[in-house]
Amino acid sequence: MSERVKKFKEEREKLNELILSRDNINIKRFFGIDNSVYRDGALDARTKEMLGLVASLVLRCDDCITYHLIQTKQVGITDEEFDEIMSVGLVVGGSITIPHIRRAYRNWEDLKK
Amino acid sequence: MSERVKKFKEEREKLNELILSRDNINIKRFFGIDNSVYRDGALDARTKEMLGLVASLVLRCDDCITYHLIQTKQVGITDEEFDEIMSVGLVVGGSITIPHIRRAYRNWEDLKK
Amino acid sequence: MSERVKKFKEEREKLNELILSRDNINIKRFFGIDNSVYRDGALDARTKEMLGLVASLVLRCDDCITYHLIQTKQVGITDEEFDEIMSVGLVVGGSITIPHIRRAYRNWEDLKK
Amino acid sequence: MSERVKKFKEEREKLNELILSRDNINIKRFFGIDNSVYRDGALDARTKEMLGLVASLVLRCDDCITYHLIQTKQVGITDEEFDEIMSVGLVVGGSITIPHIRRAYRNWEDLKK
């Protein structure tokens, strides 16, 4: 994993801890659902991570894309599958998604290191 | 298929024809990609329709959701799989997607008729 | 309450029941948070309903706006307060929110009937 | 002009009057800018209406699109120019704009009646 991705993960975890240390019940419960919704069920985690990735892409959220990139890599998404997830997001979301696709491909390559 | 869904499909096809009759080369090419991007490839059409559905949901586009509902039904998505696609979209997109989820469930039931 | 608002409430409740009858645990938990987040806490329900209303306006979700209109009316928001919530949403979200503001004012008047 | 467009204009004007009757100073000033920003300046009104139309399309606001359709028709936009505005919006905003493009073409035809 590259320095960029490593730094992203560390920052993300540190700030998630800060948020959860506040002990707001609704925020905590939301974080709980946010974890459980990607777990194996009628759809397997692999498919759900792809859903999370394309949703993050069309909503143009770089951090969300990076997070799901790490996850999709872990569940074994291939390069060709990744291309096709990006292509669906591009067609649905338009050229406005291209800057995010650029960074997604950069981070996807980073994850191979 | 219910009256509501039938009417949607007819209106959709009639207006797509109107658009394409204008012979704008870029619009025509876009419509071409929009068809081919959901076809079997490294990912099968079944998975791609799910990607199209969740993307449409988080972008809150009722007509796009209805179209992908029809498609996901045709590729054999089960009720439980449908629930989980909706749940991912709901968590990613928030309560602002709920009115669209309501109409999606209504149309999903309609498609069983 | 006018026919329009009454019909909205009925449709909303019927479809919420349909969704919850599916017994998807993550969707059910989300609906739970969606209820509890607007309850009295460090901020009172009155303030929270205003937050929900302005968030719905800038995200341009008619059904969400209508729902929070009903709620803000119940917690006693005055006409002048309503105007100012709309004005903040308009400035933040731009002229693209105006069609939603038009329908919000129409429904606000409907609620007085 | 068709019944559909006529009804839209009447509803729009009636509700704008309702909003302005509230005498909220910030809303009134916003409506003032919203009028003046499309007037002839360094760019002519014709170009500015095209800007307003494409902005409304990519933000997927049907009422805003319909309003700017009426305006672009009045400043003499041709069918081919209209096609190209739609094509730019489609490429920038993606397939998610297509339902709005469908209704835009329908209303564009309506305006010829």
Next chain:
Amino acid sequence: MSERVKKFKEEREKLNELILSRDNINIKRFFGIDNSVYRDGALDARTKEMLGLVASLVLRCDDCITYHLIQTKQVGITDEEFDEIMSVGLVVGGSITIPHIRRAYRNWEDLKK
């Protein structure tokens, strides 16, 4: 105030001056409304800053969030009130707002320094 927030404020003010130096009448008038809409009225400035903050959060605009953080701090919003504003935005806007909430909490802590 931390270095990060100080730098943000300086950059913001410098570029606002650049924009206003252009003397575009509509932009100037917009900036005028943008100031006046948060002032005490039927709703007090405290409530309006909360509205501005939650609207900025669900629209996922980091700079807007940071600006309203500074303002809400100045009008005396407590930590618990801040948590609840974040929780409403999170539920309305979904997990896609979480990266912005992370940065908001970081900056909120920064403002205590």
Next chain:
Amino acid sequence: MSERVKKFKEEREKLNELILSRDNINIKRFFGIDNSVYRDGALDARTKEMLGLVASLVLRCDDCITYHLIQTKQVGITDEEFDEIMSVGLVVGGSITIPHIRRAYRNWEDLKK
């Protein structure tokens, strides 16, 4: 051209090459349309670049704005025309666009260097 803009262009081109090296047919075709849609037609390239700029602004995509800034500069948009494009985007998209307008003015000045 400033260092900032130069760096943006280099990064953009390098990553576009990475994307296109993947040889995904739908992504390649999309990039093709994305080029051709801004070429002279019923509307000249000058007008189309303005459409691309305002669309990028209201969708709040910094990289897209920077790209179209470079293009609009090349087709000879004047400072006063630029101001008016920004003003239309600001009124349509609201104060949420202001951080992007700030960076757009900074980059516009950079391009003069």
